[in-house]
Amino acid sequence: MTGCGTPSTPGCFRPGTRDASAITIFVQGFAAVQRLFSVSRHVFFPKPEVDSALVRLEFYETPQFRAPEGLFLKVVRAAFNLRRKTLKQALTRSPLLALPPEIALEALERAQLDPQRRGETLSLEEFDRLAQALAALSQKERDKAR
Numbered sequence: 001m002t003g004c005g006t007p008s009t010p011g012c013f014r015p016g017t018r019d020a021s022a023i024t025i026f027v028q029g030f031a032a033v034q035r036l037f038s039v040s041r042h043v044f045f046p047k048p049e050v051d052s053a054l055v056r057l058e059f060y061e062t063p064q065f066r067a068p069e070g071l072f073l074k075v076v077r078a079a080f081n082l083r084r085k086t087l088k089q090a091l092t093r094s095p096l097l098a099l100p101p102e103i104a105l106e107a108l109e110r111a112q113l114d115p116q117r118r119g120e121t122l123s124l125e126e127f128d129r130l131a132q133a134l135a136a137l138s139q140k141e142r143d144k145a146r
Helices: 022-030 069-081 087-093 101-110 124-145
Strands: 031-039 052-059
Touching: 022 031, 022 069, 022 124, 069 087, 069 124, 087 101, 101 124
Parallel strands: none
Antiparallel strands: 031 052
16 A cells, blocks of 8 residues: 555655655555656756656545545644654644644554654555554544543
8 A cells, every 4th residue: 555656666755755745645645656757957947946857646546545534634744744853742742633642652552653753754554554543542532422
């Protein structure tokens, strides 16, 4: 279950690199990505600091993650909005989630993720596991309230 085949496929991001971002996770959750070709910064005016690339997106019939879509997107955004923070800190400090520390730690444990990792080191599958764990905990809390 990946957004673009194997990590060596052109157009893929590699967790832990500068290429990893919320948008790369989002796109690969919904579409197969194929890098077509590079576009030099010299063809633009004003000239940007970076080169560009043209990519083809082939959208999947269903997303490549099983977690509820809204929660999946919030978890990814929270992890990247506080990019220099650990996962535990991102989950508890992000206004998108603002989880109590004990819930964040339980979700990370259920997802088998080290709370000290940073969001940019997670793969699509790891974000999915984390969002699924949070969904399960949320359901557990709703069941308790009944």
